[in-house]
Amino acid sequence: RRLRSVLSLDDFEASARRHLPRPIFGYVSGASETNASLRDNRCAFAAFGFVPRVLIDVSGRSPEIELFGRRYAAPFGIAPMGIAALSAYRGDLVLAQAAADANIPMIMSGSSLIPLEDVAKANPDAWFQAYLPGEPDRILALVERVERAGFGTLVLTVDTAVLANRENNVRTGFSTPLRPSLRLAWDGLIRPHWTLGTFLRTLAKHGMPHFENSYATRGAPILARNVMRDFGAKDHLNWSHFALIRERWTGRLVVKGIMAAEDARIARDHGADGIVVSNHGGRQLDGTVSPLRVLPGIVDAVGATTPVMMDGGIRRGSDVLKAMALGAAFVFVGRPFVYAAAVGGRDGVAHAIEILASEIKRNMGLAGLTSLRDAGPSLLHRTGDA
Numbered sequence: 001r002r003l004r005s006v007l008s009l010d011d012f013e014a015s016a017r018r019h020l021p022r023p024i025f026g027y028v029s030g031a032s033e034t035n036a037s038l039r040d041n042r043c044a045f046a047a048f049g050f051v052p053r054v055l056i057d058v059s060g061r062s063p064e065i066e067l068f069g070r071r072y073a074a075p076f077g078i079a080p081m082g083i084a085a086l087s088a089y090r091g092d093l094v095l096a097q098a099a100a101d102a103n104i105p106m107i108m109s110g111s112s113l114i115p116l117e118d119v120a121k122a123n124p125d126a127w128f129q130a131y132l133p134g135e136p137d138r139i140l141a142l143v144e145r146v147e148r149a150g151f152g153t154l155v156l157t158v159d160t161a162v163l164a165n166r167e168n169n170v171r172t173g174f175s176t177p178l179r180p181s182l183r184l185a186w187d188g189l190i191r192p193h194w195t196l197g198t199f200l201r202t203l204a205k206h207g208m209p210h211f212e213n214s215y216a217t218r219g220a221p222i223l224a225r226n227v228m229r230d231f232g233a234k235d236h237l238n239w240s241h242f243a244l245i246r247e248r249w250t251g252r253l254v255v256k257g258i259m260a261a262e263d264a265r266i267a268r269d270h271g272a273d274g275i276v277v278s279n280h281g282g283r284q285l286d287g288t289v290s291p292l293r294v295l296p297g298i299v300d301a302v303g304a305t306t307p308v309m310m311d312g313g314i315r316r317g318s319d320v321l322k323a324m325a326l327g328a329a330f331v332f333v334g335r336p337f338v339y340a341a342a343v344g345g346r347d348g349v350a351h352a353i354e355i356l357a358s359e360i361k362r363n364m365g366l367a368g369l370t371s372l373r374d375a376g377p378s379l380l381h382r383t384g385d386a
Ligand code: FNR
Pocket: 027, 028, 029, 041, 079, 080, 081, 082, 109, 110, 111, 129, 157, 256, 278, 279, 280, 281, 282, 283, 311, 312, 313, 314, 332, 333, 334, 335, 336
């Protein structure tokens, strides 16, 4: 019933704002410092308009697409998002199952409160995203665990050399470790659906949430004072650590968080199988340009040999078409899927996937596209510096 009034991905955000305690909604929706990158991620799409083609038989159009030799129902997947189980009951499992049902990829975050083995069981095609621990023996142990669980694709997120300045988390009272406060208690009290359906249900059935996947073993509980020891700055990580993983990991290796064409070349030369152009949803270096703006240059640099994917600010089927016209092989969407899980669980995520997939299919018809591979630069007109 709650989903009937949700007509677009942005509607999920409005609904999640009412539904989630303020610190948790702020953690998901927020970015860093002045939110310049967050804004640019949306603005960049407005810098392009469509030039539709007409009187083309589009009756056989399909948003299906091939990636890494596998056919997906749509050209988008679910981006990795940490501690999703704080927004929705068993959030990572909800996302994994809805993605499996819809035949789209889901990337599970390494900063998850659900063991990676459980997510692999729920969706054997899920990808695993890792923040690397800093020491070679721990890196190798983590890679082994991911392999043993059966993941075929490992995504290394490389844009987190140091922790970002997320002022909004301080302002809303969100922190890791999560600190119980009167404000949080009040917030929970006025949002009983979240308090009963997510928070207390988790505590009753599974106990205190832990970071489950930071190392080869279970990490710290979310309330522990030393919880960030697993996520602190890894500012010494460099391409030699990447090379170590490439040597050891026999599955597909994707690098997420590339913005410079030169880094894309280095990643390819180090054996990356794919690249996700991303500024982490505007959550790392504030002022980083939108991935959409650097996408064409990166496609020029490595696109012929390496699938170039992107994420950041995609909220409409038309955004997906613009990214693909600029050369993206595939895209990922973050926040809206966590909002959907928070508001409607597995049904909510299914609804979000359905909304975006049908927008793509409808817009393909309106633009004169029968296949997404036909989307090229001639579909777009630069409208200015929006
Ligand atoms: C993220 N992101 C992220 N990325 C990653 O590689 N590992 C992670 O654990 C997380 N965690 C995370 C939590 C939350 C709440 C958000 C919103 C984002 C970044 C994410 O994968 C993706 O790059 C952006 O969210 C994409 O932008 P949109 O679609 O949210 O605008």
